Amino acid sequence: MATKMPSKLLTWLIISTCALTFFYSQLLSYSKAPSSPQPVPCNLFAGKWVIGPNRRRPIYDESCPFHRNAWNCLRNQRDNMELINSWRWVPEDCELNEIDPVEFMGVMRNKRIGFVGDSLNENFLVSLLCILRVADAGAKKWKRKGAWRGAYFPKFNVTVAYHRAVLLARFDEWLPKQSDRDEVKIVHRVDVDIPAKEWGDIGGFYDILIFNTGHWWGYDKFPKESPLAFYEGGKPIVPPPDILDGLQIVLKNMAAYIQREFPTTLKLWRLQSPRHFHGGDWNQNGSCLFDKPLKNSEDIYMVVISEQIDLWFDPSNNGVNKEARVINQLIVKALQDTDIELLDLTRLSEFRADAHPAIWLGKKDAVAVWGQDCMHWCLPGVPDTWVNILWQHVRFRLGVTAS
Template identity: 60%
Template sequence: MPPKLPPALPFLILLSFLFFYLYSTSLLPHSSPSSATTTTTTTTTTTTTKTRTTSCNFFKGNWILDRTKSAKPLYDESCPFHRNAWNCLRNHRENMGLINSWRWVPKDCELPKIDPERFLELMRNRNIGLVGDSLNENFLVSFLCILRVADGSAKKWKRKGAWRGAYFPKFNVTVSYHRAVLLAKYEWQPKQPTMNDGQKGIYRVDVDIPAEDWATITDYYDVLIFNTGHWWGYDKFPKETPLVFYRAGQPILPPLGLFDGFKVVLESMVSYIEREIPHKTLKFWRLQSPRHFYGGDWNQNGSCLLNEPLKEHEQQWSE
């Protein structure tokens, strides 16, 4: 059993959208995507009548049960961007009313409700890209459904190389997801005579080469959101089919273990992002949320059976 990843606060998948929204408030509307400017990452709370800058740690707070009308979700089961298997309302997942009534409340500051129309206006004529694993894909689905509230003419669209996305013609905004679960390029190589006994083959990971799914998009997006994490476990890559790490086309020696390889890939991909993606592009790195499968893993009919937020001792970060 490998060591668990360091603990972090739960439900970062929800808070990621918060930061994305708050940072967008500092972007002024413009007429051309090419004129986007660099934005500093200062936490800013904005209202329609006044702007005030405060210091606030949005990770410190509590989940509260809020059954008021304002706590209701912005969208329903009719959103066309849902994947059928993920549409909990349409699939009659029990206790959805209760689940949708939980609200995150930071300890020392207010958390404004997302305003889809205002967000899209602030992002007018811009392109937003998400790169990573299913956490970013889950986020994309909810994100698109929220934004569609402000533009009912939104339609499915994706840039070449993307898995899915949407176009919002009223605001000329595009949002796409590029699947790259390790961020770095990796490929299956069948067993060779020199391989250790018991190995069926290896997954070669080139730590210094980004996955093809996002290597060519660096000039297109005005905002990019990256993540990786849950695939870096022995449940995904057991000893029979391990990850083997390469740099400059050659195996790294001595061989790296999975978590050391994870660190090297992160360092290499961050370096690539800083070097190749224009400085004017607003870049985010999402943290990881806890695992949430019960009764089996993601590919074994596992599901989330909880109706309330995980407590600290219930969080599991890796197999």
């Protein structure tokens, strides 16, 4: 008996060691940094705008209760709205189907969708809310958890909301010391490693999140008289970064925060929505009174099309609309090695100089005070195409087959 026990014990130890080694290796594999998700098999972002003989009516109209007045171009009687909504985005190698609100809500039943960022994400949200209301006319306005606005759809128990956080990171105004007031009136403190309070406590609440930032990162918003001052760990960053370097630091920190706090959430980041100011910036009499996309995308001279778009948006041309591509480069870099997926809606939107509210803002003297709106989009309009792309992307991620 004395000679058999060590043999059995040795066998047991070997088996136990192998099992522990296997489970430990599996644990290590799960603890690694998340790899980038497999790309959606169809590239929805490369294609062209076409206009066909069968013009579809928009899925919603000016009566949608979730409209924002300045973007309600039907109610504001913007010229050419029928033409604006006759253009259809056609990807190069696949088909982009129009969203079916009932199908969408059926798949999203008992789920929550959140948008976090600036007013261009709000523009996106309003389009989605008006589309989804077609499936549930009993939708109610919803504003909780720090949300700026949103809606609850009781028929499907679905919540869709927007959290306004223009820089994503926390920022506050404060007055400098008395001795410095002659030089600087107001300073905006940005804590690069702390999310804005408007979305800082939504961890675990949303099943899908769509982020953006960019349009507030400019000297028109924060001139030298009221600059941004960047803090990390509660202390000033030395030497002080300029505004774009500060953005890069914020993007890096916010990406890390999102990875840490939303491990099971489907996380998307919408790249920049391009502006279309012609002849000057928004405060320099810039205009966007166009009646068609920058170039008819059916034109066979695609090189000419590319050159025209680049004249507007290539940073090397130093035009007033260069910000989109500049900031996109920083975003793409910051999101490397994360599982945050890009919604690259920039290129397809660059063509649509014709689809902004422009002078039709629904408020007397608005243009005289603020200039033309060549940044946000008419609704119905281009953001409805964004919604179609979002749905096709989400459907793939959730494993829902096309109907």
